Amino acid sequence: GDGCKVNGDLKVTGNIIGNITDLELDLTKITSTSDLTITAADALYLVSGSTVQVNNNMALGSGKVIYFDSTDTKIGSNADDPEDMVIEADQDILMSPDASLVITPGTLVARNRRLS
Secondary structure, eight states: OOOOOOSSOOOOSSOOOSOOSOOOOOOSOOOOSSOOOOOOSSOOOOOOSSOOOOOSOOOOOTTOEEEESEEEEEEEEOSOSSOOEEEEOSSOOOOOOSSOOOOOOOSOOOOOOOOO
């Protein structure tokens, strides 16, 4: 075929530019001395047989969320300025700290009570 297969090291200085319609990488290590940007027109999947570890900050854009199992369970922010933190669950939100749970409200504490 017209493909390129590399066994061993592939070192690139500069940019890799082109239209890739289907790309599957089996990587053990990516090293970059500057920012590494991956842009996908659709979903980008990171699949790991173990833990995915982030050793620094993870920033999400305004109004973006992290989903857990379904879109009904998420943590994120809305698009307000300044933004609000949004925590939603399909069922319960359970908090079980090893020590104290401290909640410090701003100027307003809103209460939402269940009607029996």
